[in-house]
Amino acid sequence: MKKKIIYLLTVVVLFISSSCNNDFLEENKKQVDGYHLDTPLFVQPVSAYTEASVTLPDLKNKGFRILQYPKIIHFETFDGHIDESGKLSFRIKVDAYDNPVQLEPQNLGSIILNVEEFGLLSINVQSINWGTPKASVRETLVDFDLFRDRKELRIENFADGILFYKLTKKPSWLEVSKSSWDSDNIKTGDVNYLEPNRYNTLFLIPDADELSPGVHEGEIVFETS
Incomplete structure (x- = not known):
């Protein structure tokens, strides 16, 4: 009788706001x-x-x-x-x-x-006027269940401002991609932006090949302006 190996993967999505001063944007020196x-x-x-x-x-x-x-x-x-x-x-x-x-x-x-x-x-x-953005996300809990299919995550900015965001934390067994068909992965620390009254769809792609059988959980954390 063959044994079934079961993986249960769960991700919690968090947003951290750094107020509106955009301190995480790199500042150039004047020379x-x-x-x-x-x-x-x-x-x-x-x-x-x-x-x-x-x-x-x-x-x-x-x-x-x-x-x-x-x-x-x-x-x-x-x-x-x-x-x-x-x-x-x-x-x-x-x-x-x-x-x-x-x-x-x-x-x-x-x-x-x-x-x-x-x-x-x-x-x-x-x-420069980046206005006043407002970050929101539709999904705060993502469950990959037994099939480990990729899931969608939508970041929204329905306000009159440019929203800057960067991925600061994710599980090692998860990739966050801008594309559903290509490996256009977002790296931790990279700054992305979203124009007013727009949304971006990101794709969460699990890779459980190196994980032991069992339940695995983690957090995705975005820092926003």
Whole structure:
């Protein structure tokens, strides 16, 4: 008489929200590349003078004067000084402007400065509005039963905002794929996004070949913006 080997696989799906500051997104460093700063200065509308700054490690203890700037930006003064750490700062007000929710930054123009003993330096000014997303998932408990067929998991964002999410935890015996027919697996730590009022269908694919017979459970954890 042949013995039947039974696998029972269960996955709990969890979401962890990191508020709306998107701290898990990697931040670029600002460095001087010729006459252009390689990373833009991001601004938002503000009615009172507020300090904005960039760090220029190759330009220290130098004076500067602002020559050109977008018309929505108002400077408290056009002259300034880069300190001993390379910090260039100025106080600005920014008028209101059309700032739609979108994935890519909006270009607002450039600030051009004349830096002492260096020359002209251009800083690209951009704005970004990812709105206010709302993450939800249809299934919070997935049971693969005896057949171990792949299951669907739908991540939803029915709100006016770009939702960023990444897979932070999953069982070793499970793959999470974007495709039902190809091995387009999501790796732990990779950042994905979902546009407003959209959803993504992911596929949960068990691989129990190396598991001992019995009941196996685990968690899938997503971190979201």
